[in-house]
Amino acid sequence: MSTTEWRQPANGKISPPRVGAVGYFVLSLVCLVLAVSGPALVVALIVLDADFPWWAMLLTVVVAVFLVFFAFTLWRTYHHGRRDTKLIEASGLPATAEILSVGTTSWGEGEGVRLGLRISGPGFETFEAPFEWKHTDHFEVGGRLAVLVEPTARLYLVRP
Incomplete structure (x- = not known):
């Protein structure tokens, strides 16, 4: 019996572990919107040149960084799931x-x-x-x- 680690697509972090083409495309678009919305919010506040307190600008930057990180992490999980799904369906x-x-x-x-x-x-x-x-x-x-x-x-x- 094998003792080497076996895994599911995306290491089982998504359910079902199989990631289809349409689901991957939709999720990629959602991640793109999330990743762009954070920095866009920061740019909008700078362009508006509103007199916001320093903590509001800091909070906006923190939210922007979080959105970019979250979007990238989510996309990466589904990207690996899609890659693994294509591999296993082709040669499984x-x-x-x-x-x-x-x-x-x-x-x-x-x-x-x-x-x-x-x-x-x-x-x-x-x-x-x-x-x-x-x-x-x-x-x-x-x-x-x-x-x-x-x-x-x-x-x-x-x-x-």
């Missing part, structure tokens, strides 16, 4: 995941499910990996799920 091998354990996990403000999986199939060594999903569908120990595995990149994509 079909496999089967046996559910070894079922638990709960927090997923944002809601509750999700955490599964312990043993993934096996032709062309790679069997490995165990966790899988978190935002939907609390009925999963049972011993159940099986379809999986795509990309052995060279050590990626797996569960298809619940």
Whole structure:
């Protein structure tokens, strides 16, 4: 059994881990608007030449920096997810995941499910990996799920 770390697209930070072309495009536009709005706000305050107190200008700069950082971080997560999704869909091998354990996990403000999986199939060594999903569908120990595995990149994509 493999002990080297396997991961989901974007390291499982997004759900579903698969990132489609349309979702990636829309999210990229949202990130662009966020990244531009912060500095635009600072420029607008400078151009307006309003008599704002120093703390208001400082707060505006802090908000601008936060917006740029947040937009870049969000875009980067989805960019890596999209890259990984394209790779695994192009060259992934079909496999089967046996559910070894079922638990709960927090997923944002809601509750999700955490599964312990043993993934096996032709062309790679069997490995165990966790899988978190935002939907609390009925999963049972011993159940099986379809999986795509990309052995060279050590990626797996569960298809619940």
